[in-house]
Amino acid sequence: MRYCAGMRLYTFRHSPNALKVRLALAELGLAYEPVEIDLFRGEQRAEAFARLNPHRKVPVLEDGPLALRESNAIIAYLGRTHGTTRWPDVATSEARALQWLFFDSAHLTPHCSAIWWTNVVAPKTGLPALAEAVVKRASDEATRSLDLLEAELEDQYLLKSSMSLADCSVGAALSLLRGSHLDDAGRWPKVIAYRERLRSRDSWAEAGGDAVSDLG
Known part of the structure; x- marks a missing residue:
């Protein structure tokens, strides 16, 4: 995997939307720090997480100063910044x-x-x-x-x-x-x-x- 300093993914292993981003990161060979938020136990309701995503949903990607929510927005961002052959350049x-x-x-x-x-x-x-x-x-x-x-x-x-x-x-x-x-x-x-x-x-x-x- 390629390492990206400061990249952190707030995820939940059973979440379909978080899976989309984990798949994209795996396809790109990008290393990241996973932070598990157990949605079934209500951990998304914690105020610290709500400051990252007021909708209290995963995934959220932190890449340096950027905190980005919505799985498909994250995928497009990863494609633009790290996509190589996995994202069109036309x-x-x-x-x-x-x-x-x-x-x-x-x-x-x-x-x-x-x-x-x-x-x-x-x-x-x-x-x-x-x-x-x-x-x-x-x-x-x-x-x-x-x-x-x-x-x-x-x-x-x-x-x-x-x-x-x-x-x-x-x-x-x-x-x-x-x-x-x-x-x-x-x-x-x-x-x-x-x-x-x-x-x-x-x-x-x-x-x-x-x-x-x-x-x-």
Whole structure:
């Protein structure tokens, strides 16, 4: 790994959004200091953490004087500052990468997270389940997003044959659907193959990717 003086990541091993950033850091070979914030125990409510992120969510990246929240903003920042081959240096290609990050933020992670919470988190932790209507809407919206992704995946990764940091974000979201009723290789063969391709990378193991479903 390359060492970046002063880089610190406030994370939680079971958080899908924190996983996105850990994946990006692993793909870039960047060393950092992890600070674990246990969301299930409410550690995000501490005032010291709230000063870093008033929304009391992870991840937060500190890089020198910069404190940056929102996982996909962090990914874009890492791409711009350390991206080498993992982030486009052409404006049109960068716009495509950003488009996928925005797609994830608006249309994928929120709905995949609702299904994950219902299938994995609530049963294993005893935390409150989501309302049935919320889960139904999440399923409908995730289905539309998976249909779009299936239609647009033309190669191994989102930006054709080369892995980019945008894949870290979308891949982490898709991992939340493993074992759910939307884990359907018959309907979405390219999406499922893409997800498993990402899970087979060294960065997945290094980032602790399976912790989002292993809450034991």
